[in-house]
Amino acid sequence: MEFPFDINQLFPERVSILDQTLIAGRTSSGMPQLQAQIAAVIDELGRASAKAQQLPASITSASKLQSQRHQLYLLKDGESNGGRGVAVGFLKVGYKKLFLLDRQGVHIEAEPLCVLDFYIAEGVQRHGYGLELFDFMLQHKNLDPVVMAYDRPSPKFLSFLAKHYCLTPSVPQANNFVVFEGFFLNRPAAQLRKVPLRKPDGDIKPYSLMEREVVLREQLARPWPFAPPHSPQRSVSSRCSHSLSVGSSPSRGLPCTSPASALGGSRDPSPQSPLIERCRPGRSSSLNRSHLGFH
Helix, strand or coil, X not given: CCCCCCHHHHCCCCEEEECCCCCCCCCCCCCHHHHHHHHHHHHHHHHHHHHHCCCCCCCCCHHHHHHXXXXXXXXXXXXXCCCCCEEEEXXXXXXXXXXXXXXXXXXXXXCCEEEEEEEECHHHCCCCHHHHHHHHHHHHHCCCHHHCEEECCCHHHHHHHHHHHCCCCEECCCCCEEEECHHHHCCCHHHCEECCCCCCCCCCCHHHHHHXXXXXXXXXXXXXXXXXXXXXXXXXXXXXXXXXXCCCCHHHCCCCCCHHHHHXXXXXXXCCCHHHHHHCCCCCHHHCHHHHCCC
């Protein structure tokens, strides 16, 4: 893939390793113009990869690389384009926490290195560039490809893995990642953790349902001074609901005064009312009218 600037100036090595800093060697460090050109190369390669995979949007871009802890291996051909070089392709990898299923259907939690995007320009495919780039990544990470996971690999990529690394067959997963049988056999036990099955909830007892309804009514009901005068039944039930306890029958609670006696024919509750004395905290003597100066 050709660009209107010198690729060799941006990427001094045949394979450059990029991260969130977008720095490829010492030449681009502290030079905004070169970093902008590096970002343009990454964006163009990401768009070409999305088009080749028929994706609605790019999954690789300079902005995504800057915001994620991923690494991008970029391969160039420095002799093409009149000595200015061309970008051949890239390989993006990163660690992901995954919940996987082994061959027996056991849930396993792991955080392997994953291949997230892999692209070689159409005009230079089947020239060994893909194998060169993938081998470089494996040597740099000191990994066997069987212990890696692969995010939505295309049929062409799966054929590539089967041909060069004998990775077949894969273990079916519930997500978009592909792993192979050796993934669960060749990893240390410390890197794999079985996920315990969730215990089913126990049966709900009848009194628990009623207590939940009482709590819900208490949450919906407003406190005494602000309760609407036309709904005395809800306020009385909320005041008397404290007599319910776990494991007790609702009919064994303390007796409550009926709504008619609670109202008493007057809207101003008297302090001698047994309902008010039981459900309302006592007033402090400091609130006495004589102390407040009302004579």
